Amino acid sequence: MNWIMKEKEDGEMYNYFSKLNKIIGDERRYENLVMMLLALFIGIITGATAIAFNKLVDIFRYIFFESSFLKFNTFVKLRLFFTPIIGGSIIGIINKLFLDKKDEGFGVARVFQELKHINKFLMKPRLVFIKITQTIITLGSGLSAGRQGPIIHLGGAIGSVIGYKFNFTKRKLRILIGCGVAGSIAGVFNAPIAASLFVLEILMNKECLEYFAPIVISSITSVIITRILIGDTAFLEIKGHFGLVNYKELIFYIILGILLGIVGVFYMKSIDYVKENIRKIKVSSVFYPIIGAFGVAIIGYFLPQIFDIEYGTINKIVEGNFGLRLLILLFLGKIFATALTIGSGGVGGVFVPGIYIGAAFGGIFGIILNNLIPFAIFNINTYSLVGMGTMFSAFANAPITATIILLELTDNYTIILPILLSCAVSSVTTQLIAQRTIYNVTIEDIYDKEA
Numbered sequence: 001m002n003w004i005m006k007e008k009e010d011g012e013m014y015n016y017f018s019k020l021n022k023i024i025g026d027e028r029r030y031e032n033l034v035m036m037l038l039a040l041f042i043g044i045i046t047g048a049t050a051i052a053f054n055k056l057v058d059i060f061r062y063i064f065f066e067s068s069f070l071k072f073n074t075f076v077k078l079r080l081f082f083t084p085i086i087g088g089s090i091i092g093i094i095n096k097l098f099l100d101k102k103d104e105g106f107g108v109a110r111v112f113q114e115l116k117h118i119n120k121f122l123m124k125p126r127l128v129f130i131k132i133t134q135t136i137i138t139l140g141s142g143l144s145a146g147r148q149g150p151i152i153h154l155g156g157a158i159g160s161v162i163g164y165k166f167n168f169t170k171r172k173l174r175i176l177i178g179c180g181v182a183g184s185i186a187g188v189f190n191a192p193i194a195a196s197l198f199v200l201e202i203l204m205n206k207e208c209l210e211y212f213a214p215i216v217i218s219s220i221t222s223v224i225i226t227r228i229l230i231g232d233t234a235f236l237e238i239k240g241h242f243g244l245v246n247y248k249e250l251i252f253y254i255i256l257g258i259l260l261g262i263v264g265v266f267y268m269k270s271i272d273y274v275k276e277n278i279r280k281i282k283v284s285s286v287f288y289p290i291i292g293a294f295g296v297a298i299i300g301y302f303l304p305q306i307f308d309i310e311y312g313t314i315n316k317i318v319e320g321n322f323g324l325r326l327l328i329l330l331f332l333g334k335i336f337a338t339a340l341t342i343g344s345g346g347v348g349g350v351f352v353p354g355i356y357i358g359a360a361f362g363g364i365f366g367i368i369l370n371n372l373i374p375f376a377i378f379n380i381n382t383y384s385l386v387g388m389g390t391m392f393s394a395f396a397n398a399p400i401t402a403t404i405i406l407l408e409l410t411d412n413y414t415i416i417l418p419i420l421l422s423c424a425v426s427s428v429t430t431q432l433i434a435q436r437t438i439y440n441v442t443i444e445d446i447y448d449k450e451a
Helices: 002-026 028-064 074-098 108-116 125-140 148-165 170-189 192-203 209-230 247-278 285-302 309-318 324-343 351-372 380-396 399-410 416-433
Strands: none
Touching: 028 125, 028 148, 028 170, 028 209, 074 125, 074 285, 108 148, 108 170, 108 192, 125 148, 148 170, 148 351, 170 192, 170 209, 192 209, 192 399, 247 285, 247 324, 247 351, 247 380, 247 416, 285 324, 309 324, 309 351, 309 380, 324 351, 351 380, 380 399, 380 416, 399 416
């Protein structure tokens, strides 16, 4: 009797989805309206999900890194040393018990794969849940990664699940995945314009402006939800004065763009090098994240600022609280810590570590200019701030998104000319050298034009 009822319920549900899909698929007059409503729904879901994700990361960071950890005594420094190793161990165990080699893709790269092979359903809920759990452990235990990659994966998965559930066409699936990604980024970073541009410029390869309206709706809805629930604050609250002495100073931002383009290539190569070589170590794969975490722990023991608790270090760099020697150490330490984390199997994004590296390098460049020709620059801090967006543009090949996201993250619009110029130059420099982005996708392979 139970199986008869179940078969009846399944049949009714099938008929419901079939009728809804017929309305959406066959009636053009309803199509745009329904897609807008779905974008609104996805924006609500991703906004709430972004809040939950951030809160869980904050809870884990508090457990591992409450304020007393930052006092420089032997006991606290030992705890700082072992915490990343514990996190790496948990990640390694999860990899061994719950994941296969085919499950390695994550973040932006996985979304790219889903968009290219649109019928594969690569972002299944179980796998996304495991990866997000690993991300929270990675970030909470002080390993060097960011929030953007995981939240992009999660948002894309939300959009794809809805799209596959309704058996949508490939074009509509791409729209919904884009809506999910935009909503998630906007919710986490409180940056609706940059989130929309990220999807259009990077994921959609600058060719799909027909997707603009639903993606923007999802992005704005997500931000409204997060602002209502947790308030309206800039993701990075940076104090200070920024600007230009005169237009002649722009030449230094061209140089900064070239240098950070080269740094962007080094950043990508460092992660690739660890990925390729750590597997040559003849141990069980469960130990790879532990090996990477051990390296991060050593760096963090001597340079605890690379843990970047609550993004405080980025703010301090831009506000000019560190000298040249420490900035050089932070710049190199963060590159190697991120390469060890991501390359060894830690789960997280490359955006926040990237802007950290850009801020440090911008500060180094600004200090050198200030020592040589102090009358020719506005101040050192502006170079750190511009360096953040310039670095992202370099490794993501996204100068427009990098410009807007920096302006939205910092809520500071006084540096629009240097950031536009520097981002454009860094993007061109990286593509001339590497012809790829950090997401391990060549420019030609980014987008598949299937209908």
